[in-house]
Amino acid sequence: MPPLLQVSGLYKVFHGQSSVDGISFDMEQGRCVALLGPNGAGKTTTLRMLAGLMNPSRGRILFEGNPIGDNYRRQIGYLPQAPAFYNWMTGEEYILLASRLSGMGGKAAAGHAAAVLERMGLQDAARRRIGGYSGGMKQRLGLAQALVHSPRLLLLDEPVSALDPIGRREMMELLRDIGKETSVIFSTHVLHDAEEVCDDIIMMNKGRIAEHGTLTSLRAKYNRPVIILRVEEAEEARLWLETLQTRSFILESRLEADGSLLLKVDDIASARSVILREAAERAIPLLRFEAGTLSLEDVFMEAVGG
Amino acid sequence: MRNTWIFYRKEMLEMLRGYKLLWIPVVFMILGIMQPISAYYMPEILKMSGDVPPGLLESYTLPGAAEVMAKSLGQYGVIGLLVLALSAMNSFAGEREGGTAELVLARPLTPLAAASAKWLAQLTLLVLSLGLGAAGAGYYITLLIGPLPWSAAVSASALYGLWLMCAVSLTLLFSACLRAPAAAFLSLAAAGGLALLHTLLPRPLRWSPAALPKLSAEALLRQEYTSYAWVFPVLSGIALIVLCFLGASLLFDRNKLPRF
Incomplete structure (x- = not known):
């Protein structure tokens, strides 16, 4: 059985400058991988390519041995660095829209939406407009929309970077829970966060993978x-x-x-x-x-x- | 198909919550109703303003119902077009620059489905606005001026609506690749340029969609309307709309993320 995700020779060039410069890695089912690197290392670009939002200049991404397509989109959950929602919608409406767009039927969508909102601690705010949410609530709503269709692979771009210490604590605890259930790739520039929740670490710098391995193997090395x-x-x-x-x-x-x-x-x-x-x-x-x-x-x- | 429908409902809800579904039809109704009312009360208005040369008021004859209807529709050519372009300019650009596109397009929603939903939502808004505006104008015309040939009025409105939809489709096309103000400006410039070219060169350009407003007026003014002059403008208008729509979905596919 092929690994969950195979990335080989991925390049992305913007205006003659390469942002991602030939990265390759495999990821097994059920792992939690931290994409670690300073600002400008190419983490966001990598995640956007993995989410199918950007076409790589070169290289390919295989999900269980198949090229990524519509079926792949159904199985991933994506949270960008600064998620933007329709501010005129309520949290509940947004989660329903998200789950229905990912192919869930009306009843299943309603059930999952309520469950995921409760899990994120948003049940009281579910019927309020998103425009009135705080930054931490928006981040939790972002995680809720990424989780609502039970994806097999979660792609999270700097999920805790913009949060205050309390929001960060909550988010890390949620991530640790989620990491036990599903495969996660998340990017961060904070090493401590990576250590806390992840099994594998990919260190990126200037568009390349500087180091890749499990937390223990890196420590041993x-x-x-x-x-x-x-x-x-x-x-x-x-x-x-x-x-x-x-x-x-x-x-x-x-x-x-x-x-x-x-x-x-x-x-x-x-x-x-x-x-x-x-x-x-x-x-x-x-x-x-x-x-x-x-x-x-x-x-x-x-x-x-x- | 399913996702187009889901996204279409989201677009309509957005128009409703943003009051677009209210104020644009209201603007169209006001524009449509003003023409018969001002035609009817013109002598009164002139009298009130004073200093009317003698004999002018006596020579004033109320224009015919069809003529007023044609003028009512003509009102939509400038202000109506502007309102529609301004309301459509954010359609793609707002989602892209605001970052909401990044989230929904990471889902199985294809850019083609999103573009179809947006295009259909704009079409709904246009049909509703133009329909209510034309109905309002027709109502006041029959009330104040005289019987209106309804079938001619409907086909004239449809021809005018096709021209407006061409302009809206142009706005959507530019919105898919440019920022909102640039999209509105370029689409208005394109529609205006096309109309101007048609006025300058009416014969060589009689097949173009810019001929539609004139055809719309002719449909009302000439009662026995047998010529097939409308075939080519209608076909070229539909072709322009289809091209704009396909272009918009292609460009939206390439421009999902904010420009930098």
Whole structure:
């Protein structure tokens, strides 16, 4: 059985500039994939092509081995970055319109609409005009319209980016629930969100896939021991830090904004003993010593070459 | 087909909630009724304004029923056209620029079905407005002036309606690829240009849809109406409408997302 979604060699060129520059990936049924990348990485363009709203300049998208068409549209739910509704409609009317356009019969549509509105906490606002909804309510209505026809694949473009902390919390909880039932692709530029709900992560930068893998495999791949050091402001301490950076066991070092030094090392045991011994011998006023592994944030920065 | 119907109902509901379904027919009725009323009360109006040269009022004869009806329909050529173009200009452009198209077109709704629904909704609005306007004019004409040849009035209204639908279809075509104001301007310019060309070169262009308003008036003024002059303008008008409709659905397919 072919995977749920196969994307191969997808390109999109706008006015001579490529926005998506040859991406390929497969997605299995039931997975939750985060499309992670900075602004301008091509996430929205990719999702629009996946939603069938834009034709790729090159490449192809297969859904269960078939090219995407009307039947495919019936099986996807799509939530754009800033969903716009007919403001003169009520929430309920919009959800009914959406479900009927996706091919549901009148009775089934009414039942599903009521259920999905309740799930999104919109049952009290269902009979009010959408024009009067708050931003968080519109986002939830957007999720409701994407879910109402029980799609097999959900495409969500930055579903939490525009929300306040409370709305964000609610949305993440809903997403975690939904991720258990159906296959989801969602884009975000916030790493923490991706970590929270997703199994797989695709890191995009400048239209390309910089890194692709499961959350655990990415962690394992980038599982580099790091030591974080911070010292008091003192001339000899500063000089010592500088000499440290040239040692053979250090792969890479970076001075952070808060004045601490991040050292990527190959052998944590020997590095730790050397550093601690030297610090003791020279009476370096250490403020902080931490040995650990790279956070996903660092993986991301490394992968996109930031 | 099913989605066309669903989307058509959405379009009609939008027109109803936006009061378009109310105010455009009202404008058409006012335009239609004004002509017989002002023709009937013209001597009164002139008397009120004073300074009427003697003998003028005596020489005033009430125009015939058919003539007034033709003039009533002629009213729709400028203001009616403007109102219809302004009401249709947002049809595609509003959905595209506002972002609502992105959501509905991600569903199995094809651009062709959406364009059919929009076109049918505009046709409904036009038939309703023109029908009520012409009926209002006809009612006051029979009341104030005299019996009206109803069958001729109906065919004259239909010919005029076809010309108006040509202009509306042009607006829809431009709305599918341009922003709303540009769409309204271009379609009015195209309709105006076509009408002007027809006035300048009536013989070489007698087959064009721009000949329809004149044919509409002739249908009323010449009682025995046997010539088949209307065949080509009607056919070319329908061809223009079909081309605009197909073009609009094609362009809407390519322009689903806001332009940048």
